Amino acid sequence: MPDASADLTSMPGSAISAVIVLAAGAGTRMKSTRPKVLHELAGKPMLWHALHSAAGLAPSRLVAVLGHGRDQVGQFLSDSADLPPVVVAVQDQQLGTGHACACALAATGELTGTVLVTYGDVPLLQTSTLTALADEHASSGNAVTILTAQLTDPTGYGRILRDPAGELTGIVEQKDADAEQRSIQEVNSGVYAFDGAVLTDALGRLTDANAAGERYLTDVVGIARSDGRRVGSVVADDAVETEGINDRVQLAELARVLNARLVRKAQLAGVTVHDPATTWIHADVTIGPDTEILPGTSLQAGTTIGSGCSIGPDTTLIACAVADGASVVRSHCHGATIGARASVGPFSYLRPDAVLEAGSKAGAFVEIKKSTVGTGSKVPHLSYIGDTTIGAGTNIGAGTITANYDGDRKFATAIGDDVFVGSNATLIAPVSVHDGGYVAAGSTITADVQPGDLGVARGRQRTVPGWVLRRKPDSAAAKSAQSALSQRESIGALDESSDEQVHTESPRGQDTTDQPAGDPPSRSTTASA
Numbered sequence: 001m002p003d004a005s006a007d008l009t010s011m012p013g014s015a016i017s018a019v020i021v022l023a024a025g026a027g028t029r030m031k032s033t034r035p036k037v038l039h040e041l042a043g044k045p046m047l048w049h050a051l052h053s054a055a056g057l058a059p060s061r062l063v064a065v066l067g068h069g070r071d072q073v074g075q076f077l078s079d080s081a082d083l084p085p086v087v088v089a090v091q092d093q094q095l096g097t098g099h100a101c102a103c104a105l106a107a108t109g110e111l112t113g114t115v116l117v118t119y120g121d122v123p124l125l126q127t128s129t130l131t132a133l134a135d136e137h138a139s140s141g142n143a144v145t146i147l148t149a150q151l152t153d154p155t156g157y158g159r160i161l162r163d164p165a166g167e168l169t170g171i172v173e174q175k176d177a178d179a180e181q182r183s184i185q186e187v188n189s190g191v192y193a194f195d196g197a198v199l200t201d202a203l204g205r206l207t208d209a210n211a212a213g214e215r216y217l218t219d220v221v222g223i224a225r226s227d228g229r230r231v232g233s234v235v236a237d238d239a240v241e242t243e244g245i246n247d248r249v250q251l252a253e254l255a256r257v258l259n260a261r262l263v264r265k266a267q268l269a270g271v272t273v274h275d276p277a278t279t280w281i282h283a284d285v286t287i288g289p290d291t292e293i294l295p296g297t298s299l300q301a302g303t304t305i306g307s308g309c310s311i312g313p314d315t316t317l318i319a320c321a322v323a324d325g326a327s328v329v330r331s332h333c334h335g336a337t338i339g340a341r342a343s344v345g346p347f348s349y350l351r352p353d354a355v356l357e358a359g360s361k362a363g364a365f366v367e368i369k370k371s372t373v374g375t376g377s378k379v380p381h382l383s384y385i386g387d388t389t390i391g392a393g394t395n396i397g398a399g400t401i402t403a404n405y406d407g408d409r410k411f412a413t414a415i416g417d418d419v420f421v422g423s424n425a426t427l428i429a430p431v432s433v434h435d436g437g438y439v440a441a442g443s444t445i446t447a448d449v450q451p452g453d454l455g456v457a458r459g460r461q462r463t464v465p466g467w468v469l470r471r472k473p474d475s476a477a478a479k480s481a482q483s484a485l486s487q488r489e490s491i492g493a494l495d496e497s498s499d500e501q502v503h504t505e506s507p508r509g510q511d512t513t514d515q516p517a518g519d520p521p522s523r524s525t526t527a528s529a
């Protein structure tokens with residue numbers, strides 16, 4: 001669990017003694033077995049966003065008040081290596097926001113200096129806004145400074161009360177407000193900066209004499225005022241930053257706003273995003289400059305992308321590392337490492353521990369799991385490669401399958417450098433094809449192929465001459481065959497040595513090699529293009 005004495009002294013000169021993040025509420029409107037604050041936006045729980053923004057202020061203490069689902073939430077906090085240590089305060093019963101703050105102080109001990117309070121279900125609040133609040137608080141000498149927002153529909157929020165001179169005099173909750181107060185559009189965001197001593201004192205004087213029967217944190221404002229202390233406010237530049245999440249509709253709305261922020265950040269850092277509306281970038285994703293993101297692309301938690309890459313369209317990368325100059329087209333990749341200038345897709349499925357080394361390729365309809373494809377090697381079409389290492393400069397023919405599972409256990413396949421595996425081969429693991437080895441198309445390989453050898457394991461072709469003409473004499477096939485045969489006869493009669501052979505197959509590119517020697521009756525190429 002987080003260390004209660006954690007002091008972020010690595011940030012010297014920190015002016016904020018604590019940020020208290022309230023997160024004990026039930027969140028019943030989420031209709032979920034998961035605690036509300038663990039529901040995610042941009043790949044991180046809303047509480048993570050709240051704490052991350054607070055941590056940006058480098059407070060001496062970061063405190064989370066937990067109640068409902070505190071075991072799960074506490075576990076999340078202790079597992080989160082990307083957050084500073086968090087002091088966990090427990091509020092067993094949700095007796096109000098004031099009571100929740102009192103629980104925080106009980107966990108930290110006396111807090112002097114500036115104490116900020118925020119909510120765990122307000123994920124869009126930015127460090128810059130908290131800094132503006134803290135700066136105003138410090139320069140004005142206020143005992144309490146409130147972050148307020150102007151809303152066209154203030155329903156449900158506490159309203160900001162001001163005297164005729166515009167001085168803030170208090171906050172009245174919706175439930176306690178009269179009709180005139182309810183028409184006020186300036187609301188309490190629930191984010192405050194307090195003088196720690198004033199807060200401590202006022203929390204001890206709160207009562208639950210209100211419509212909700214709760215101890216309201218908002219009453220600290222009135223108490224401070226009646227003690228003759230200064231109370232002020234800062235209006236949020238963008239009210240959306242202060243919005244809380246209560247249900248999944250709001251979760252999706254704020255997720256979209258947060259995503260727009262993350263897309264914009266990437267664009268300003270040199271990433272071309274063709275369609276911000278259909279591009280999803282999680283909070284911790286990094287993307288290098290001159291990378292291009294095509295529509296329908298989702299870049300999820302733990303993904304890093306280098307520069308000069310092309311990703312998408314319609315691609316999902318989860319916890320993937322993509323190096324410079326790589327391209328991924330219409331593919332789903334999870335836990336994969338994609339090397340420099342490697343190419344993936346269209347329609348590839350890369351699973352955990354798939355490693356494509358520099359310049360390698362996983363082409364169309366290829367699934368790769370826990371396997372390495374070496375430098376410049378290619379798996380261009382319709383393959384399953386699992387528990388396999390492939391060396392450099394190797395070509396795996398279309399439809400090749402590594403059979404790695406016998407129903408009980410998984411076995412490894414080793415394929416060396418400059419190996420050529422013909423189309424539709426099945427390599428039954430454990431098995432090795434050593435450097436420079438060849439495998440004939442259509443083979444089922446169960447024994448190792450030594451360096452430079454050709455493995456052939458398939459039935460030989462038997463041709464039955466004239467079968468169609470005899471068995472299906474009136475068929476279209478028979479007619480075509482008949483006319484082809486008579487054409488051959490007449491050509492043969494005209495010029496036997498002519499070049500005009502009826503069948504010629506053009507060479508089809510660099511992946512296609514000549515047939516390997518040693519298997520005379522049929523060819524042994526890949527279908528590679």
Ligand code: UD1
Pocket residue numbers: 022023024025026065067091093094095096097098099100119120121156157158159171173187188189190215216217218244
């Ligand atoms: C509170 C404010 C209101 C403000 C609104 C902004 C009070 C009395 N009212 O109202 O002026 O406009 O926030 O959203 O503070 N929580 C706890 N323990 C509790 C009660 C609440 O941890 O006992 C946490 C909740 O988990 C939530 C936050 O505090 O994150 C706010 O609680 P909520 O019940 O939503 O407060 P509101 O009534 O909306």
Ligand code: CA
Pocket residue numbers: 244
């Ligand atoms: Ca609320």
